Amino acid sequence: MLAIIVNDQVLKPQRVCQNCLLADNRGEPRWKSGKLYCGQAIRKPGEQRVEQYECLMGFKVVNIE
Numbered sequence: 001m002l003a004i005i006v007n008d009q010v011l012k013p014q015r016v017c018q019n020c021l022l023a024d025n026r027g028e029p030r031w032k033s034g035k036l037y038c039g040q041a042i043r044k045p046g047e048q049r050v051e052q053y054e055c056l057m058g059f060k061v062v063n064i065e
Contacts, residue, residue, distance in 0.1 A: 002062070002064075004060065013061070031063075
């Protein structure tokens with residue numbers, strides 16, 4: 001499940017992405033095969049797996065499994 005982090009809140013992507021021109025036709029982030037296509041990965045040094053992304057609008061997106 002994808003989530004948007006804003007300050008100290010966790011929001012559903014539909015609340016944020018529905019007005020974004022880069023969202024898919026359901027108003028959700030463009031997420032395919034474990035990759036966010038409307039943003040970039042935020043990597044920490046030495047980290048193998050990407051857990052956070054930053055969308056082009058500046059929001060942090062996380063994949064919660």
